Amino acid sequence: MPTSIETSDITGVVLAGGRGSRMGGVDKGLQNFNGMPLALHTLMRLQMQVGEMMINANRNLGAYEAFGAPVWPDVLSDYPGPLAGFLTALERCETGWLVTVPCDTPLFPLDLVARLAQAAQEQDAEIAMAAAREEDGRIRPQPVFCLMRVELLESLVKFTQSGGRKIDAWTAQHNTVVVTFDQPGDDARAFFNANTLAELHRLEQVK
16 A cells, blocks of 8 residues: 655645736736735645645746745746646655646635545555536546656656647656546635636635
């Protein structure tokens, strides 16, 4: 039986390195959400669930550094997507596990990491990925919410160097367990991401 994954052995990274193109090119993580920058809200929500924290950002680094966690820009150029954030964080991670969370999904579960870690432990998996039921009733993976072994760095380097950019194409190469957040008491809006300022303002109304 695999040993349990301790919270102290998990580093969390807030992914705030995107272009924000669907938000008019603004730095999404610095947009206001309930009185604070969206990425700071995300960081504080994740910080409770992990041992160490970092932020992946490509603009306004000083603003992100003010949040109190190490900030690392993409190691790949030209905003290649979330996998660049995965790669950057894996290179800097000093714990056995890394968990990734995007900055634009502020209502993600407060037990996200615990449930991913439990599934990874029980299945002796290399990666645990969240999934959730969407408005059309279908269960869909949420690939930017991933817990992964830090030993996967070499694999991800090879994948991205060969031009790979899709998270699920990379995770499919490994022993991945999908954890569905569809239990009684789970918030159906937990994985709703804000792509526009209007969507972000609607999320602020959620109680």
